[in-house]
Amino acid sequence: MLLPIFLIVLVDILAFTLVIPLLAIYAENLGATPFVATLLVSVFAVCQLVSGPLIGRISDRVGRKPMLIISQVGTLLGLLVMGSANSLWLLFVGRMLDGATAGNLSLAQAYIADNTKPEHRARSFAIIGIAFGLGFFLGPSMAGYLSQYGLHVPFHVAAGLSLLSIVCTVVLLPNQAPVARPSSADTGPGGERLALTDWATYAQYFERPVLAGLLLQFLLFGFAFTTFTSGFALFAERTFRWRDQPFTPREIGYLFAYAGFLGIILQGGLIGRLVKRFGEPTLVTAGFVSMGAGFILLGITDQVPMLIVVATLVAFGHGVLRPTLTSLISQSADPSEQGVVLGLGQSLTSLSLVLAPPLGGWLIGMGHLSTWAYVAAVASALGWIAKGWGSSRAMVLRSAE
Numbered sequence: 001m002l003l004p005i006f007l008i009v010l011v012d013i014l015a016f017t018l019v020i021p022l023l024a025i026y027a028e029n030l031g032a033t034p035f036v037a038t039l040l041v042s043v044f045a046v047c048q049l050v051s052g053p054l055i056g057r058i059s060d061r062v063g064r065k066p067m068l069i070i071s072q073v074g075t076l077l078g079l080l081v082m083g084s085a086n087s088l089w090l091l092f093v094g095r096m097l098d099g100a101t102a103g104n105l106s107l108a109q110a111y112i113a114d115n116t117k118p119e120h121r122a123r124s125f126a127i128i129g130i131a132f133g134l135g136f137f138l139g140p141s142m143a144g145y146l147s148q149y150g151l152h153v154p155f156h157v158a159a160g161l162s163l164l165s166i167v168c169t170v171v172l173l174p175n176q177a178p179v180a181r182p183s184s185a186d187t188g189p190g191g192e193r194l195a196l197t198d199w200a201t202y203a204q205y206f207e208r209p210v211l212a213g214l215l216l217q218f219l220l221f222g223f224a225f226t227t228f229t230s231g232f233a234l235f236a237e238r239t240f241r242w243r244d245q246p247f248t249p250r251e252i253g254y255l256f257a258y259a260g261f262l263g264i265i266l267q268g269g270l271i272g273r274l275v276k277r278f279g280e281p282t283l284v285t286a287g288f289v290s291m292g293a294g295f296i297l298l299g300i301t302d303q304v305p306m307l308i309v310v311a312t313l314v315a316f317g318h319g320v321l322r323p324t325l326t327s328l329i330s331q332s333a334d335p336s337e338q339g340v341v342l343g344l345g346q347s348l349t350s351l352s353l354v355l356a357p358p359l360g361g362w363l364i365g366m367g368h369l370s371t372w373a374y375v376a377a378v379a380s381a382l383g384w385i386a387k388g389w390g391s392s393r394a395m396v397l398r399s400a401e
Contacts, residue, residue: 004172005108008068009131011165012105015079015158017139018146021256022249024233024361026151030088034234038361040095041230045353047099052350056106064111069169074101076162083155106346111173133267136260144253151249205344211332213386217284218325218345220383222352224291225318227376228298230353231360235369239302255307259315266319280324285384287324291317292380299373317380 027037059067078098085091146154206212236247236255274283294313297306326345333341363372 004168005112006131007168007172008072008165009105009108010135011161011168012072012075012108013132013135014139014142015075015162015165017136017256017260018143018154018158018161019079019082020229021140021143021233021253022147022151022154024230025237025249025252026082026155027088027091028234029151030085030091032088032091033361034231034365035358035361036088037234038230038357038364040092041226041357042354043092044095044099044102045350047096048102049347049350049354051100052102052106055101056110059107059110063175064107064114065169065173065175068107068111068173069166071101071107072162072166072169074098076159076166079155079159079162083152083159130267133260133264136263137257138260140253140256140260142253144250144257147249147253205333205341208332211329211341214325214329214332215344215348216386217288217383218329219348219352220379220386221288221291221321221325222349223356224295224376224379224383225314226352226356227360227372227379228295228314230357231364231372234361234364235298235372236307238364239369240304240307241302242304255311258308259311259318262312262315263319266316267323271320271323274320275324275327280328281387283320283324284328284387287317287319287321288380288384289317290314291321292377292384295373295377295380299370299377 023040024032024034024037027040028034055067055071075098078094078096078101081094081097082091083094085094142157143154146157206215233249233252236252238246240247240251242251278286290313294310294317297313298310301307301310329341329345359375360372363369363375
């Protein structure tokens with residue numbers, strides 16, 4: 001069972017990371033302004049926010065495998081449309097197709113949770129972390145190399161990988177009977193995705209001081225990192241030069257690959273040692289400081305060597321913040337709430353994908369390049385401050401009791 005799940009997640013991440021380094025530049029070549037180009041990220045996230053919970057609930061009734069296949073077919077069609085797009089509106093159609101059926105990762109996680117005993121889940125879910133690391137290293141590397149043959153080529157290669165993923169699912173993944181589970185059940189690290197209109201469910205978790213602070217930190221972390229990833233290609237081609245030529249998707253892809261390689265090192269065991277030695281709260285502080293410092297440097301430099309330093313700082317910050325914040329959020333909720341609380345974290349990530357790219361695209365389009373980087377730095381600083389806000393609020397409430 002784990003081999004097809006590993007292949008599904010790896011191919012899904014590869015397809016995603018093949019596209020991200022060049023999507024905005026691809027849109028610019030079709031006539032998009034920076035603001036419109038970054039909307040491609042937001043449109044995908046909005047479609048995913050709306051459709052994600054629905055796909056998950058349907059999979060509870062009909063089984064994970066059928067919905068996983070539907071989700072993968074949607075990704076394949078979206079990539080084919082984007083790779084063949086000769087107009088901007090077709091590029092948006094492709095992104096909407098992909099976003100409206102996006103659920104590969106969540107469904108793969110749910111499949112593992114359904115078919116693995118609780119005591120074996122941590123080991124089983126580790127394969128998803130491995131697939132993530134490999135995908136974020138190999139995908140941008142491939143994008144950087146393939147883009148020199150045309151910006152449409154990575155999209156077609158990603159579509160081919162998506163087709164391979166579908167074949168793996170159909171042939172290798174065992175069928176599974178539908179499993180109906182209550183909303184309070186443990187759905188594993190993927191979490192149960194909340195619907196966009198579940199305001200009451202959102203609110204009750206933000207009424208808990210410590211958890212509210214952690215969730216706010218997770219949102220600010222996502223906002224800062226999404227600002228960087230969604231706008232960096234546009235920023236880099238306007239700021240950096242390699243061999244007297246402006247940065248192209250090739251250089252951008254290779255830089256993302258370098259950051260992905262650092263992520264593999266962190267996820268390959270270093271993060272566990274760091275947690276044991278320093279503790280998760282200290283690493284959260286270090287992560288926000290590292291990301292913030294990287295974004296400040298990004299706003300004041302146009303030199304490639306300093307850009308490597310920036311990528312190192314941001315990769316370290318991302319590599320420690322995502323797992324440590326997720327762990328702290330999980331520890332702040334009852335076992336019966338794990339799925340919903342972790343799903344709430346995913347929804348906050350999607351919210352950052354909706355909000356951050358248009359702001360960054362507008363700033364870059366207006367020529368405020370350094371300001372774009374400083375916005376990400378401010379979000380990182382607020383993320384660090386939010387830790388103290390949650391703790392202070394908890395102390396005030398305890399003293400009032």
